[in-house]
Amino acid sequence: MKLKQLSVFLENKPGRLRELCALLAENQINIITLSLADTEQFGILRLIVKDYDKAKTLLESNGFVAKLTEVIAVELDDQPGGLSEILSIEEASGISVEYMYAFVIKSGEKAVLLFRFDDMDKAVAALQQANLPILDSVELYQRAEG
Amino acid sequence: MSKFVIENRIWDKEESLPRGELKALQSAKLRETVERVQNVPFYKEVFSRTGITPGKIQSLDDLQRLPFTTKADLRAEYPLRMLAVDRAEVARYHGSSGTTGKPTMVAYTQNDLKTWANLCARFLTGGGLLPQHTVQIAFGYGLFTGGFGLHYGVEHAGASVIPAAAGNTPKQIMLMMDMQVDALVCTPSYALNISEFIIQNDIPRNALNLKYAHFGGEPWTEDMRTRIEDEMGILCFNNYGLSEVIGPGVSGECAVRDGMHISEDAFIVECINPETLEPIAPGEEGELVFTSLCKEAMPIIRYRTRDIASLNPEPCACGRTTVRMSRITGRSDDMLIIKGVNVYPSQVEQALLRVKGTAPHYQIVVERPDRKDVATVKVEMTEESFSSSMKEMQELKDKIGRAIQGITGLRMNIELVSPNSLERFIGKAQRVVDHRKIV
Numbered sequence: 001m002k003l004k005q006l007s008v009f010l011e012n013k014p015g016r017l018r019e020l021c022a023l024l025a026e027n028q029i030n031i032i033t034l035s036l037a038d039t040e041q042f043g044i045l046r047l048i049v050k051d052y053d054k055a056k057t058l059l060e061s062n063g064f065v066a067k068l069t070e071v072i073a074v075e076l077d078d079q080p081g082g083l084s085e086i087l088s089i090e091e092a093s094g095i096s097v098e099y100m101y102a103f104v105i106k107s108g109e110k111a112v113l114l115f116r117f118d119d120m121d122k123a124v125a126a127l128q129q130a131n132l133p134i135l136d137s138v139e140l141y142q143r144a145e146g
Numbered sequence: 147m148s149k150f151v152i153e154n155r156i157w158d159k160e161e162s163l164p165r166g167e168l169k170a171l172q173s174a175k176l177r178e179t180v181e182r183v184q185n186v187p188f189y190k191e192v193f194s195r196t197g198i199t200p201g202k203i204q205s206l207d208d209l210q211r212l213p214f215t216t217k218a219d220l221r222a223e224y225p226l227r228m229l230a231v232d233r234a235e236v237a238r239y240h241g242s243s244g245t246t247g248k249p250t251m252v253a254y255t256q257n258d259l260k261t262w263a264n265l266c267a268r269f270l271t272g273g274g275l276l277p278q279h280t281v282q283i284a285f286g287y288g289l290f291t292g293g294f295g296l297h298y299g300v301e302h303a304g305a306s307v308i309p310a311a312a313g314n315t316p317k318q319i320m321l322m323m324d325m326q327v328d329a330l331v332c333t334p335s336y337a338l339n340i341s342e343f344i345i346q347n348d349i350p351r352n353a354l355n356l357k358y359a360h361f362g363g364e365p366w367t368e369d370m371r372t373r374i375e376d377e378m379g380i381l382c383f384n385n386y387g388l389s390e391v392i393g394p395g396v397s398g399e400c401a402v403r404d405g406m407h408i409s410e411d412a413f414i415v416e417c418i419n420p421e422t423l424e425p426i427a428p429g430e431e432g433e434l435v436f437t438s439l440c441k442e443a444m445p446i447i448r449y450r451t452r453d454i455a456s457l458n459p460e461p462c463a464c465g466r467t468t469v470r471m472s473r474i475t476g477r478s479d480d481m482l483i484i485k486g487v488n489v490y491p492s493q494v495e496q497a498l499l500r501v502k503g504t505a506p507h508y509q510i511v512v513e514r515p516d517r518k519d520v521a522t523v524k525v526e527m528t529e530e531s532f533s534s535s536m537k538e539m540q541e542l543k544d545k546i547g548r549a550i551q552g553i554t555g556l557r558m559n560i561e562l563v564s565p566n567s568l569e570r571f572i573g574k575a576q577r578v579v580d581h582r583k584i585v
Contacts, residue, residue: 007534009527011564037536042562046534063566065527069534098535116534 001124001134002070005114006052009065010036010043020045023062029055032144033114035101046071046101048114050141071114072123073135075143078104078111086113086132093126095119105143112143150357150381152274154401154464157267157303160411161466168467172414173205175439180212182445185230188223189447209414214423214435214448217250217479220390225251231443241289242389243488247496247553249289252389253443259298261440262392265409266299269398272407272464273383274358275329277304282322284332284340285363286312286486291393292363296331299395312336312486315343319354326355333486334366334374334382338517341377356380362387362394364483365474367583384473390449391436397471402463405470412440415469416448417457420478431456433478434471452479482578484512485519489554491577494523497549503530504546507568510558514582522559523550526568 010016017036024031032048049055052068059066076082083102090097098116105112112135117123127134135143156162163171180203183189192213193199202208220228225248229236237256241249254262267275275281281300287293287309300307308325310318312332318340321327330337337359344354358381359374371382385398386406396413397406408415417432418425426432434451438444454476459469482489491510498504505526512521525546533539543560550558569576 005534007532009532009562009564011562011567013564016564039536042539044534044536044539060529063564065529065532065565067529067532067534098537 001072001128001136002120003048003073003114003135003137003140004052005069005071005116006047006049006055006059007067007069008045008047008059010038010045012038012041012043017043017045019062020059020064023058024049024055027054027058029058032141033101033103033112035099035114037099046099048140048144069116070120071116072120072127073140074113074115074127075105075133075135075139076111076113078109082111083113085130086115086127089126089130089132090117090123093122095123095126110143112140150274152358152381152401155271156465157271158264158411161268161272161407161409161468163411163467165467168410169206171411172439175411176206176209176414176437177203179437179439179441179445179447182230182442183447186228186445188219188228206414209416209437209448210425212437212447214450215446216450217390217452220250221248224248226253228444228446229253230445231255236443238294239289240291240294240389240393242291243490243493243554247493250390252291252393255442258392258441258443261412262295262395263298263302265392265395265412266295267303268409269383269385269395269407270296270299270303270305270360272398272400272466273360273385274381274401275300275303275305279305279328280308280325281305281329281331282308282310282318282325282327284310284312284318284330284336291387291389292486295387295393295395296360300331315339319343319349322356323349323353328355328357330356330359330380332359332361333363334361334370335364335486335514335517335519337361337374337378337382338370341374342517345377351379354378358383360385360398363486365476367473386471386474388451388453390446391438391451392441396436400462400464400466404462405458405472407462407464407466407468407470410468413438415457415471417455418450420450420452420454426456428457428459431472431475452477452481454478480578482510482512482521482580484521484556487554487556489521489556493553494550494558494577497553498525498546500549501531501542501546503528505531505565507566507570508577509568510578512578512580512582519582520559521556522561524561524563524568526565527562528565 037044056066100115102113236253285292362385383399387394387396397408414437416435420433453474456472507526509524
């Protein structure tokens, strides 16, 4: 039920992000969604791509530090209250969100939320118990490709 | 400039002995020292390995037959195997930064402490100290020899001490004003901080009674002297010492302020080429080497200081006959002095080794943006140490920072950088980029 996210270390230097995106583009790797967390000095780029192994090797051979991290994708109707519900469920189980990001899928009716929790297994169990739709990788890529 | 004029005073007759007499005194004390170090297993072993017996060392001419002692030797003999007396006879211990996690410990007998206080009283007197003066010591009191060394020197000279210790600039200035302090003892970079605080807070010069300062603990420049003297309206004197030799009191400037007089009745100085180990001609720069002549607890033979300076044997206008050393202009190893603390890059390396997943590639950048030393350690990221969580990344930085502080005693900024972004070296790595202009 967990998905692979590609996390990349980005030193805050002009052109670094563009360089990374160009590499992925040249190699026909499509970014389904991403988030960037940054400080004054460095950033952490989190990418959802289909060919994560290929992307990781590619980035590493070009001098980036990249790592695969597990995240959970939850599909929701694109309407108010969805995120609040998930957070209530996790909070009740004593689980914290380390970070999250979202994207709206092409049909426009559904949103996919990507989460990294401090306790991933417990988080999955809590979401399943609440009957919330967790996407596996096949489903996620299908949604992304519309 | 300061209106304060110092009278030329000489504390001890040993400072102005005719050269011949001084050399005879040194030869006699060298023989005693060579005898004394027979109690130290390290020297006993080195002597027997190199075929030296005490009888073979008769005068200064035989000095070069003796082996050098290095920081590495002291580290190998940590903590106390260099002791030449029973521990029961030791009155005090001090220590200085080691090249790795452990400091180098030094020891003093009661007699050593008296000798040391006298050597400090000597250079302080040469630089203006009178018994009626009040001296504020803004050096750290602790393992570092600066605080205690100068403290007892001032007392021994009959003057009074305010042991303010390092830090808390507003309080330092309050004490200087309220107590009408005559002289300040600290590092020159700390004096710059004090001066800046005085200027920024519009404290009038006449609120202070400060006349002169004695600076040590780190290298500085004539430009810094001019700046501090102009800003504070005082006279500044340079002094030199290192714990392995005794601490402060090895040398200091007189009223002429053209080089620091080395107390040659207590130490033999040599200046060598750090590569060939051959002697360097007077006036040319080389590494200073000291042999102690009157230390009981930890006598030291031909200690390689790694400090680069030149020697001037010409007689001085002050009447002292002792040789003068120039300012320290560099190091023959990679030791840094940051905020007056000795730091070796290898200490930072050792700290990084303690943090799982950090790369062995690092660089230390030292700057002095606003009169304060700032050190930044750049550390390359690895897949192992990298995390997608910002919290964990901050924790990694904190962990590295704490490990470095644990070993060096200094807080340094940590900067995480891309892998392979730091320059790679063939052979000896250049780990340090020092942007400070101090020499």
